[in-house]
Amino acid sequence: MKSRTTEIQRPQLADVADRAGVSLATVDRVINRRKGVKDRTRRHILDVARDMGFLSAEDAELYGAVRPLNVTVLLPAGTNPYLRLLGARVKGRIGQSGVNDPFLRCFFIESFNAAALVKALHKNADWSDGIIFFAIEHPEVRDAAAEIAASGTRLVTIVSDLGNSPEVSHLGLDNRAVGRTAGLLIGRLAKTTTGSVALVAGSRHYRAHSEREAGFLSILDEMFPDLRVVGMREGHDDAAENYRHALDLFEQVPDLVGIYNVGGSSGGITRAICERQREELVFIGHGLTPDTRRAMLDGTVDAIFDLDPDTLIDRAIQLLSLPVCRPRPLKLDIYFRENLP
Structure with missing residues (x-):
């Protein structure tokens, strides 16, 4: 001693x-x-x-030795099970990283708060060679991203991007195509060709959610004109808010035949469906997590769209070292009860 x-x-x-x-x-x-x-x-x-x-x-x-990259991952806080799973996967890598692996840090910040995201980006830019984050489409976020990128820190948005920000790379799905796929499934699976369908989203401030909405609306207009779309409700990826939205829909829309949860935290909607015994509804959501898996097995959820979290992390880290800002969209996984992994 x-x-x-x-x-x-x-x-x-x-x-x-x-x-x-x-x-x-x-x-x-x-x-x-x-x-x-x-x-x-x-x-x-x-x-x-x-x-x-x-x-x-x-x-x-x-x-x-050659210094590995310092990489910060910024994720929205809240009850979204998929984002919590993604954060757990990132933090799991921190404990298992080797000498030549990137130095990873992961922080959860207040969801849907542009000012909080801007503050977190600036706070972590000094340490980070690269920052991976969920983008909120807001002028202050775009300005902060442009300033940080100009100083030499590489930025990669995941799942939802900033639109016209050439200095920021993006990795995610073709969200308009995702929305069209959801609309196609609901139109095909609904037990009637007439009635109402509803959209629940986290927020239109997420470009991914607004693009999914646009795709959904376009295909229903093209292929299922007798299905009426109820205006999208924002549940902020919160299970309790989504639960209340679902209950309101059941009361206000008697001919409801389907719900597409554009964002996360589908557990609130499945709880409402079970309580009101509305299992005849077609329900499609995002994120294969323990709660959505259970809901698929009991028949409450008809399909889940998923983006593998490990693939997302791997590709985002790789993109920090590549000159390509706009790689091809990632593959969408669609799960039904019969093909659950």
């Missing part, structure tokens, strides 16, 4: 900075693996830190 005297005499960051002839902030960047330090300067600081005993020879060698 080291004595208290030995601990007191151990070199500090300030001692390393003084001996290396650089600022304390520069040493802090090197030791905490942040970007913004030239490779020659970084190696000089590590040599000094090793010679002074601040770092062991093994630690200095590890720090001296």
Whole structure:
């Protein structure tokens, strides 16, 4: 065990900075693996830190290797089971990462709050070589993204993008096609060619949700003109809000034949369907999670659209190192009770 005297005499960051002839902030960047330090300067600081005993020879060698990317993942907070699963997968990788894997951090921020997203982007830009995030389509978010990208931090939006922001890469589905597919399924599976269908979304501030809505409306207009579309309701991917929306729909729309949950947290809708015994409805949602799996097995949910979380994470991290801003859309997985993995 080291004595208290030995601990007191151990070199500090300030001692390393003084001996290396650089600022304390520069040493802090090197030791905490942040970007913004030239490779020659970084190696000089590590040599000094090793010679002074601040770092062991093994630690200095590890720090001296080519620095992996620092990657921050920003996800919306809330009760959306798919986003929580995605966050769990990211955090699982943090604990299992190897020496040459990216350094990952994952934070949940207030959902549907543009100001909170802007603050989180700026806060993490200094440490991060790349930031992966769910985009809220808002002028302040676009401005922040453009500023951060211009400073050298690579940005990748997942699932929902920023529209016309060429400096920001995007990875996700062809959401208009997703909406059209949902409309096709409801039109084909409904027990009648007439009646009403309803849309529930997280928010139109997510471009993905508005694009799915547009696709859904277009195919019903083309192929199922006798199905009337009830105006989309925003449940903010919250199970309790979605539950209340479903109950209101049952009371206000007596000829309701189908519901498409454009966003997440389908559990609130399935709860309402079961309580009111409306299992004859066609219900389609997003995200294969334990709750939607159970609802498919008991027949409450007819189909689930899914984007594999591990594939999404892998491809997003890869995209941070590639010059391609707009790769091809990811593959949509469609699950029914009979083909559940």
